[in-house]
Amino acid sequence: MLLMFFATWVLKKTLKQEHVAFSRRRLFTLGEDRMGMASKETIDLRSDTVTLPTEEMLEAIRHAELGDDVYGEDPTVKKLEEMAAEKIGKEAALLVTSGTQANLVSLMNNAKRGDLVFLEAESHIYWYEGGGVSAIAGLLPWLVKGHWGAIKPEDIEAAIRPKNIHFPEPSLICIENTHNRYGGTIVTPTQMRAISEVAKKHGLKFYLDGARIFNAAVALKTNVREFTKHVDNLMFCLSKSLSCPVGSVVVGDQQFIEKARKTRKVLGGGMRQAGIIAATGIVALEKMIDRLEEDHRNGRRLAEGIAKIKGVKVDLEAVQTNMVRFDMSALGVSDQLFVQKLRERGVLVSVMDKNSIRMVTHRGIEKIHIEKAINAIGSVAEEAHSKTKA
Ligand code: TLP
Numbered sequence: 001m002l003l004m005f006f007a008t009w010v011l012k013k014t015l016k017q018e019h020v021a022f023s024r025r026r027l028f029t030l031g032e033d034r035m036g037m038a039s040k041e042t043i044d045l046r047s048d049t050v051t052l053p054t055e056e057m058l059e060a061i062r063h064a065e066l067g068d069d070v071y072g073e074d075p076t077v078k079k080l081e082e083m084a085a086e087k088i089g090k091e092a093a094l095l096v097t098s099g100t101q102a103n104l105v106s107l108m109n110n111a112k113r114g115d116l117v118f119l120e121a122e123s124h125i126y127w128y129e130g131g132g133v134s135a136i137a138g139l140l141p142w143l144v145k146g147h148w149g150a151i152k153p154e155d156i157e158a159a160i161r162p163k164n165i166h167f168p169e170p171s172l173i174c175i176e177n178t179h180n181r182y183g184g185t186i187v188t189p190t191q192m193r194a195i196s197e198v199a200k201k202h203g204l205k206f207y208l209d210g211a212r213i214f215n216a217a218v219a220l221k222t223n224v225r226e227f228t229k230h231v232d233n234l235m236f237c238l239s240k241s242l243s244c245p246v247g248s249v250v251v252g253d254q255q256f257i258e259k260a261r262k263t264r265k266v267l268g269g270g271m272r273q274a275g276i277i278a279a280t281g282i283v284a285l286e287k288m289i290d291r292l293e294e295d296h297r298n299g300r301r302l303a304e305g306i307a308k309i310k311g312v313k314v315d316l317e318a319v320q321t322n323m324v325r326f327d328m329s330a331l332g333v334s335d336q337l338f339v340q341k342l343r344e345r346g347v348l349v350s351v352m353d354k355n356s357i358r359m360v361t362h363r364g365i366e367k368i369h370i371e372k373a374i375n376a377i378g379s380v381a382e383e384a385h386s387k388t389k390a
Pocket of ligand 1 (some may be wrong): 103
């Protein structure tokens with residue numbers, strides 16, 4: 001009897017360990033696949049969101065101390081939130097599921113339903129977040145066109161109307177840095193300060209969609225606080241160039257974050273043992289920021305390489321971080337066909353607008369991949385030219 005009990009115990013324990021070892025192997029396989037990508041000759045430049053976690057992140061997940069974060073009991077989440085607040089230079093932070101959720105939570109807490117929010121005309125919030133700004137936050141977007149994402153203070157001043165019973169109440173200015181649709185351009189700390197002065201003068205909140213704010217800081221070789229000190233609150237993404245599999249962080253003062261915690265719950269973002277996500281975020285904040293310089297170098301190489309290709313138009317001045325946008329209208333092929341031809345040559349890119357293509361460099365994309373991508377684009381261009389000549 002005793003022997004049987006002992007045998008069952010040993011069996012259960014072995015099975016449990018097997019299970020752990022199996023899930024770990026699966027995770028590592030994922031990591032290796034990412035590297036294996038190069039050997040399969042697929043160069044994925046669609047976005048930096050495609051990055052997979054580093055081995056150190058996977059190890060950190062394995063060893064993370066966990067608890068129920070909705071009860072405020074996950075020590076790893078708490079550690080990440082403290083680190084993020086410290087790094088950004090604000091009182092507190094909150095881990096959320098995605099950049100979109102971070103923006104939504106922040107919009108809902110910076111303004112009340114029916115209010116007017118000033119957004120840069122090409123902002124991600126306006127273009128790519130399913131209209132949540134109106135459908136869920138209940139806000140009225142008022143678009144102000146900026147130069148490469150930087151709104152001129154006089155243009156916001158001009159858009160702010162005096163109090164009047166007919167007008168919606170303006171309460172918030174949002175900007176994005178780096179700016180996605182302009183191709184990763186930087187809004188400088190000086191430009192941010194000028195916008196913050198307008199916000200203060202008119203009693204408006206100032207919020208930053210800083211999905212890639214660390215790219216901006218690394219590119220200008222400056223502390224991220226030089227940007228963040230000008231806004232009331234912001235978000236940054238862990239799941240983009242910082243290589244985490246999931247997650248974004250909202251950062252602001254204590255009161256704002258307390259409110260945001262409740263809003264996140266309302267939106268279904270209470271994540272329980274979220275330490276498995278936070279553990280990767282801790283590694284990202286410690287290890288993944290400085291290396292962004294390499295992505296920027298590769299972005300520049302890529303842009304300079306394709307600038308030499310006939311029929312490809314790229315504004316080199318706008319290539320400031322890890323994105324390259326270019327116009328291929330002169331090639332005389334549709335953007336969809338262009339993307340397909342590149343895919344056949346093992347290079348993945350995305351269409352931004354008609355005839356406008358975006359490529360994003362990230363961890364896992366190295367100099368050799370950049371050269372291959374330039375050659376592939378050159379070869380598609382060549383094919384297009386020979387077709388138009390024939
Ligand atoms: N951007 C994605 C796509 O949605 C376009 C990308 O591939 O670049 N703010 C900014 C500035 C972003 O670029 C993104 C994602 C978000 C917010 C939303 O983040 P997620 O995808 O985590 O919801």
